[in-house]
Amino acid sequence: MRRAIVCAIAMSAAPLLSGAAPAPKVHSIVIDKMRFGAVPPGVRVGDTILWINKDLFRHSATARNGSFNVDLPAGKSGRTVLRRAGNIAFYCIYHPGMTGTLTVGR
Ligand SMILES: [Cu+2]
Numbered sequence: 001m002r003r004a005i006v007c008a009i010a011m012s013a014a015p016l017l018s019g020a021a022p023a024p025k026v027h028s029i030v031i032d033k034m035r036f037g038a039v040p041p042g043v044r045v046g047d048t049i050l051w052i053n054k055d056l057f058r059h060s061a062t063a064r065n066g067s068f069n070v071d072l073p074a075g076k077s078g079r080t081v082l083r084r085a086g087n088i089a090f091y092c093i094y095h096p097g098m099t100g101t102l103t104v105g106r
Contacts, residue, residue: 026050026079029100031059031072036090036100044105049080059098064089 024046030037032054043049051061053072061070061080065088070078082088085106092098 024048028052029061031055031061031092031098034095034098036061036092036098039100039102041103042105043082043102045082045085047082047104049082049102050077051080052077058094060093061090062093064091069093 022044025042025044026048027040027043028050029039030052034055034057049061051070051072053059053074053076056074058074059072061068061072061078063069067082067084067088068080068090070080072078082102082104085104088102088104090100090102
């Protein structure tokens with residue numbers, strides 16, 4: 001019982017002690033004129049990608065490794081929370097010529 005209490009205290013204090021961990025960020029990638037816009041630098045695990053579709057067409061943001069698949073009707077936006085580090089190639093399932101690569105750091 002005592003051990004459980006100590007453990008709970010240690011866990012609750014952990015975020016205060018690990019001051020180096022940055023807060024998650026939201027990065028935007030704009031889709032316009034049948035292209036994915038610039039992929040932002042400095043994307044890390046835990047961050048969110050906000051996909052903004054400015055086109056009059058439906059698009060998707062679909063990871064080739066299956067880690068996300070966001071449907072993006074015309075003029076709409078959608079979000080992906082990144083859970084794994086690495087290079088993630090993505091494309092649009094409706095227009096396979098639309099491609100990009102996200103680099104996700106730890
Ligand atoms: Cu598309």
